Amino acid sequence: MAENSAQDAAARVAELKRKAAVHAISYIEDGMAVGLGTGSTAKFMIDALGERVRREGLKIRAIPTSEASEAQALSLNIPITNFADDPYLDVAIDGADEVQIGSLFLIKGRGGALLREKIVAVSARKFIVIVDESKLVTDLGTHMPVPVEIIPWGWERVENLLRKTGAKTCIPRRNDDGSLYMTDNHNIIIDCDYEKIDDPRALADLVISITGVVDHGLFLDITSEVLVAGASGLQRLTA
Numbered sequence: 001m002a003e004n005s006a007q008d009a010a011a012r013v014a015e016l017k018r019k020a021a022v023h024a025i026s027y028i029e030d031g032m033a034v035g036l037g038t039g040s041t042a043k044f045m046i047d048a049l050g051e052r053v054r055r056e057g058l059k060i061r062a063i064p065t066s067e068a069s070e071a072q073a074l075s076l077n078i079p080i081t082n083f084a085d086d087p088y089l090d091v092a093i094d095g096a097d098e099v100q101i102g103s104l105f106l107i108k109g110r111g112g113a114l115l116r117e118k119i120v121a122v123s124a125r126k127f128i129v130i131v132d133e134s135k136l137v138t139d140l141g142t143h144m145p146v147p148v149e150i151i152p153w154g155w156e157r158v159e160n161l162l163r164k165t166g167a168k169t170c171i172p173r174r175n176d177d178g179s180l181y182m183t184d185n186h187n188i189i190i191d192c193d194y195e196k197i198d199d200p201r202a203l204a205d206l207v208i209s210i211t212g213v214v215d216h217g218l219f220l221d222i223t224s225e226v227l228v229a230g231a232s233g234l235q236r237l238t239a
């Protein structure tokens with residue numbers, strides 16, 4: 001019984017993610033260079049985009065934010081571009097782990113793709129975030145740790161320094177077999193749990209100042225718009 005209701009809840013969330021994703025696709029027009037996010041919500045978006053390419057002959061070029069999203073895009077005949085040919089993207093669309101109401105600051109990187117996601121987001125004229133309403137928070141850090149991508153060599157030193165940034169815990173992300181999780185960039189991730197982040201800007205500055213940190217999952221002042229799907233419909237939050 002409990003299992004059934006958990007499955008129902010997961011199906012409801014998936015449907016909300018799909019709704020936000022499908023709506024976001026209406027922003028994409030012929031000729032655009034598009035950043036493709038990573039994660040289950042972004043996966044719905046890439047599927048919907050592939051459908052437009054197939055049905056309407058929509059002509060776009062895409063830069064995916066992970067190997068998984070690239071494989072999905074290629075399987076749907078979405079052409080891939082690069083930053084040499086397209087230094088700026090018209091739009092990038094991605095999910096998020098937390099969205100702070102008001103500031104539209106984000107935590108991203110649960111799926112391990114935060115570095116490429118940030119590069120693509122800051123290269124886009126418009127960065128659209130697609131979420132279900134469970135992702136909205138008053139304070140960042142409430143539900144999710146901040147993933148920090150670091151180089152593997154000497155990682156224990158960086159882990160120690162990250163603990164001193166006020167994190168309650170800092171845990172290296174691991175695979176099921178206990179080995180360290182590796183990003184597509186061959187780096188590792190330390191998940192730092194702050195429980196509640198009072199000053200995201202100060203924390204972002206502190207974390208990035210540690211030598212060995214490549215980037216972190218705090219996305220500040222990047223979001224143009226958030227599409228939030230909830231039980232009462234679709235809401236559009238703008239920066």
Ligand SMILES: O=C(CO)[C@H](O)[C@H](O)COP(=O)(O)O
Nearest residue numbers: 039040041095109110111113
């Ligand atoms: O940042 C991400 C991956 O690195 C994802 O966008 C984030 O984890 C949200 O994922 P989902 O859409 O599956 O809830």
